Amino acid sequence: MTTLAVLEQRDGTLRKVSYEVVTAAARLGSAVDAVVCSSAGPEGCASAIAERAKSGGYGAVVFAATAAGKDLAARVAAKLGVGVAMDVTELSVEGGTIVATRPVYAGKAMQKVRVLGKPAVISVRPSVFTPPPGAQASQAKPESLSVASPGRVVVREIKAAPAGTLDVAEAQVIISGGRGLKEPANFKVLEELARAFGGRAAVGASRAVVDAGWRAHADQVGQTGKTVSPSLYIAVGISGAIQHLAGMRTSKVIVAINKDKDAPIFKVADYGVVGDLFEIVPRLTEEIRKLHA
Amino acid sequence: MKIAVCIKRVPDSETRVKIAADGKTIDEAGVKFVMNPYDEFAVEEALRRKEKAGAGEVAVFCLGPAAAQETIRTALATGADRGVLLRVDKIPTDPFEAAKLIAAELKGTTWDLILFGRMAIDDYNTQVGTLVAELLGLPCVTAVSHLDIDGTKGVAEREIEGGIEVVDFSLPAVLTTDKGLNEPRYPALKGIMAAKKKPLEVKPAQPGAGAFEVVALTPPPERKEGKIVGEGPEAVGELVRLLREEAKVL
Numbered sequence: 001m002t003t004l005a006v007l008e009q010r011d012g013t014l015r016k017v018s019y020e021v022v023t024a025a026a027r028l029g030s031a032v033d034a035v036v037c038s039s040a041g042p043e044g045c046a047s048a049i050a051e052r053a054k055s056g057g058y059g060a061v062v063f064a065a066t067a068a069g070k071d072l073a074a075r076v077a078a079k080l081g082v083g084v085a086m087d088v089t090e091l092s093v094e095g096g097t098i099v100a101t102r103p104v105y106a107g108k109a110m111q112k113v114r115v116l117g118k119p120a121v122i123s124v125r126p127s128v129f130t131p132p133p134g135a136q137a138s139q140a141k142p143e144s145l146s147v148a149s150p151g152r153v154v155v156r157e158i159k160a161a162p163a164g165t166l167d168v169a170e171a172q173v174i175i176s177g178g179r180g181l182k183e184p185a186n187f188k189v190l191e192e193l194a195r196a197f198g199g200r201a202a203v204g205a206s207r208a209v210v211d212a213g214w215r216a217h218a219d220q221v222g223q224t225g226k227t228v229s230p231s232l233y234i235a236v237g238i239s240g241a242i243q244h245l246a247g248m249r250t251s252k253v254i255v256a257i258n259k260d261k262d263a264p265i266f267k268v269a270d271y272g273v274v275g276d277l278f279e280i281v282p283r284l285t286e287e288i289r290k291l292h293a
Numbered sequence: 294m295k296i297a298v299c300i301k302r303v304p305d306s307e308t309r310v311k312i313a314a315d316g317k318t319i320d321e322a323g324v325k326f327v328m329n330p331y332d333e334f335a336v337e338e339a340l341r342r343k344e345k346a347g348a349g350e351v352a353v354f355c356l357g358p359a360a361a362q363e364t365i366r367t368a369l370a371t372g373a374d375r376g377v378l379l380r381v382d383k384i385p386t387d388p389f390e391a392a393k394l395i396a397a398e399l400k401g402t403t404w405d406l407i408l409f410g411r412m413a414i415d416d417y418n419t420q421v422g423t424l425v426a427e428l429l430g431l432p433c434v435t436a437v438s439h440l441d442i443d444g445t446k447g448v449a450e451r452e453i454e455g456g457i458e459v460v461d462f463s464l465p466a467v468l469t470t471d472k473g474l475n476e477p478r479y480p481a482l483k484g485i486m487a488a489k490k491k492p493l494e495v496k497p498a499q500p501g502a503g504a505f506e507v508v509a510l511t512p513p514p515e516r517k518e519g520k521i522v523g524e525g526p527e528a529v530g531e532l533v534r535l536l537r538e539e540a541k542v543l
Binding site: 152165274 | 306308330387388390392414416417423427436451453457463466473504505511517519521523524528529532533535536537540542
């Protein structure tokens with residue numbers, strides 16, 4: 001049975017995560033049809049996608065577990081009479097049944113489930129199902145779905161974050177700061193390091209500094225914030241509370257910079273540097289700049 | 294304003310997760326349970342909306358075990374008027390089964406708003422509010438971090454990757470709440486005392502089998518032992534070398 005991949009666009013351009021959706025859909029071993037919906041009404045899109053899923057007789061419908069994708073997946077699933085296997089990080093077919101693994105308790109445990117819904121509705125975590133290099137151009141040629149009516153919920157506008165800022169959920173490199181930064185203004189040290197990565201890095205934050213109002217909730221990494229899996233996570237001045245570790249432990253490589261050599265963050269870090277972050281981070285920024293020069 | 298708030302009882306975020314002997318669930322021994330943090334924003338928003346309107350009702354619904362009455366009492370202590378526990382032995386793995394039970398309970402009453410937290414911090418399903426909205430045929434906006442309501446018109450803001458979406462919607466509606474929407478109040482002693490006398494109805498509920506079958510619950514892959522590269526800015530050169538040559542992430 002064919003799989004339906006629901007891609008994501010913004011301002012007429014496919015988002016990077018769309019290629020990951022196609023890559024994940026292909027794991028199910030069947031042919032993949034791709035669709036995209038550009039209506040400002042999620043209700044309209046949900047109806048169009050559900051209609052297509054029914055008429056095409058698809059065995060599975062795959063979304064991105066982004067803000068828009070999670071919202072849309074649930075709407076579509078309900079119309080199809082099933083739930084969503086949400087935020088999946090591993091996907092396979094075993095004995096004809098789709099098996100999905102998803103982090104639960106913010107990644108403190110992995111739940112492996114057989115998805116028996118007909119169709120199976122799945123959303124995949126961003127930055128996990130990375131397409132093989134060079135595959136992007138040929139992979140996704142989605143059909144654009146037309147929407148009869150946008151519905152009762154309409155996106156009036158998107159207030160874009162300042163140019164050059166990247167969302168922590170999608171960044172390949174995350175530099176997160178905690179109480180060790182001492183005051184909100186000092187986050188500029190981390191922002192400079194992020195910039196040195198040339199548009200690939202985002203600045204994250206611990207719950208302590210978000211609760212203190214130093215940083216936006218959008219930047220919070222941890223159990224009541226975002227669960228992230230970048231290639232490189234640099235924790236600066238973060239001691240490493242359980243709820244924070246849960247949110248970042250699936251990062252490929254973790255670096256910790258902290259003045260307390262006994263901080264729990266060093267237990268999950270691949271590489272640790274002990275000392276004054278205000279001396280260490282600027283030096284690191286310099287080195288990264290040199291690499292990208 | 295007549296507002297329904299749907300809440301869930303979950304393990305506290307500081308819980309160390311231990312897998313139970315069945316290999317499919319967590320060992321609940323010694324686990325502290327709390328109201329799902331995102332639901333606190335839903336309860337608070339409901340209370341503020343009712344206070345602003347000067348009249349109405351805030352009813353709290355919870356699908357969970359008998360012990361979840363305590364979670365409902367917490368909501369009543371902050372000011373909610375009444376509670377309903379849809380008592381199940383075990384919360385269904387399939388969120389659609391949970392949604393069906395909740396929708397069946399909410400059906401038949403005209404609510405101005407039905408509020409949920411945007412997700413539960415235990416199963417991370419992030420969908421029950423939306424599923425209930427669809428089952429009830431109501432508009433839904435998820436992950437609301439700012440809300441303006443004027444009559445039957447609402448404007449919500451929700452965080453998306455790299456920005457904020459501004460969404461127009463019509464009431465009655467189902468909204469799921471995110472951090473940032475408000476600052477939840479703590480129950481005062483007076484509220485805690487009053488909560489003991491507020492109505493709390495317990496209704497046994499029977500979830501269907503659902504379409505999700507847990508194969509296993511496992512600890513996350515262990516990270517291999519890391520190393521301290523060194524101390525102070527002098528260690529940065531070696532750190533960068535390791536990130537390039539060993540970890541190959543630069």
